[in-house]
Amino acid sequence: MDIFSQNNKLKLVASLVLIIAMFAAVFYILNRIGLFLDTPVIAAEVTIYAQEQDKTGIDTETSFVLSADQPLNEKKIRETLQVLPTFAYDLEKGDNDNEYRIIPKEKLVEDKIYVLSFDTSNQGLETLNWAFQTKGSFRVLSSLPRLKSTDVPIDTGIEIVFSREDFDFSKVGNYFKITPQVKGRFEQHKKNLVFIPEKLESGTIYTVSVKAGFPSLDGKQALEEEYSFSFETSPLKEEQDKFTFDIDNRLSEFAVDEAPVLTAYFNLQYYLDKKWDKPTEVPSLAVSLYNYKDYTDFIEALALKDAIPDWTYQARTYQADLSGLTKSAEFEMEFISVDDYSHYIVFPEALPAGYYAAEIRVGDCVRQVWLQVSDLTTYLALGEEKGIIWVNDLKSKKPVKDADVA
Known part of the structure; x- marks a missing residue:
């Protein structure tokens, strides 16, 4: 009886062990296929990193690696992983159950921040976040001096700021150009390419360009288009210390019976206080008037003037060579001041019809203006495919019939 009881006990223990083993096996299998996870993955056990990245950002074609200390499964990852902005992705299992690759199905957007969040609590809470910024396109962001800057010191350096610092510095000389040509050396300061000229000339317009095709260091990107900017250096200091004035030297038109009036600009109070021995006197001016023989010569002269950036x-301060023209008049006069900054030059009489250049001199300061005197006035309107020119007679105040337009 004792032997029989002992055998029954052994069988009972064996049965219990077998049942426990079966439950353990079922639990393991269910856990493996992701039906449940006995403990949530804690934040410290999870990492996400981009496989293609450097200090300028992540590559737009990168994949991400999600790893944890505990086993993961695809179902659980898709339930707990959040991506903003969203993108579709595939999951690829790594070498073990603790690692998966997140592979975007499409190329990521350049120069954009993506946030990947993992809900470690499994309660709809984004408890752990990773932010990644994609690399921007390789381009020029800005320059120094800025585009169309004037009065630039002649000891300035020239800086070009790129969108990334890993440009191929060794090839700069093949893509950089400055006109007029200037000798100098290059330096790199992170994203900044610096050209240090040996010498810049005063009162000179310089144009700097970096040609398309200038590559990044890894060779994966290059400038898609040429970047170019111009600046003008300051005039000589001795010129700045003398009396100067500005004048609107755009083409001016006047009627035959109308005395020309020109507008000049200078700070009167400054020169009264600082520049003249007799502070109550406004500087006088001398005008020399020259004739062009016909409109062809006049148009050619205007084209030369207009070739200089406005x-x-x-x-x-552009000055044309007027030595080949006929001087038709000379006279002296005073500025008529409206306020400390705006002044007028009023010719003593009307001019005959024709094409003129007037040279105005105040001390060593010389300015030139171009005048057209005629009783015909025109209006031009241009569309994409057609245009209209309206010609009117100022005397009759009527349209000009059968006018020739050249």
Whole structure:
């Protein structure tokens, strides 16, 4: 009886062990296929990193690696992983159950921040976040001096700021150009390419360009288009210390019976206080008037003037060679001041019809303006495919019939 009882006890223990083993096996299998996870993955056990990245950002074609100390499964990852902005992705299992690759199905957007969040609590809470910024396109962001800047010191350096610092510095000389040509050396300061000229000339317009094709260091990107900017250096200091004035030297038109009036600009109070021995006197001016023989010569002269960029100091101070023209008049006069900054030059009489250049001199400061005197006035309107020119007679105040337009 004792032997029989002992055998029954052994069988009972064996049965219990077998049942426990079966439950353990079922639990293991269910856990493996993701039906449940006995403990949530804690934040410290999870990491996400981009496989293709450097200090300038992540590559737009990168994949991400999600790893944890505990086993993971695809179902659980898709339930707990959040991506903003969203993108579709595939999951690829790594070498073990603790690692998965997150593979975007499409190329990521350049220069954008993506946030990957993992809900470690399994309660709809984003408890752990990773932020990644994609690399931007390789381009120029800005320059120094800025585009169309004037009065730039002649000892300035020239800086070009790129969107990333890993440009191929060794090839800069093949893509950088400055006109007029200047000798100098290059330096790199992170994203900044610096050209240090040996010498810049005063009162000169310089154009700097970096040609398309300038590559990044890894060779994966290059400038898609040329970047170019111009600036003008300051005039000589001795020129700045003398009396100067500006004048609107755009083409001016006047009627035959109308005395020309020109507008000039200078700070009167400054020169009264600082520049003249007799502070109560406004500087006088002398005008020399020259004739062009016909409109062809006049148009050619205007084309030479207009070739200078209108944003430059040189455009305001441009002086043409008038030695080949006929001088038709000379006279002296005074500025008529409206306020401390705005002044007028009023010719003593009307001019005959024709094409003129007037040279105005105040001390050593010389300015030139171009005048057209005619009783015909025109209006031009251009559309994409057609245009209209309206010609009117100022005397009759009527349209001009059968006018020739050249």
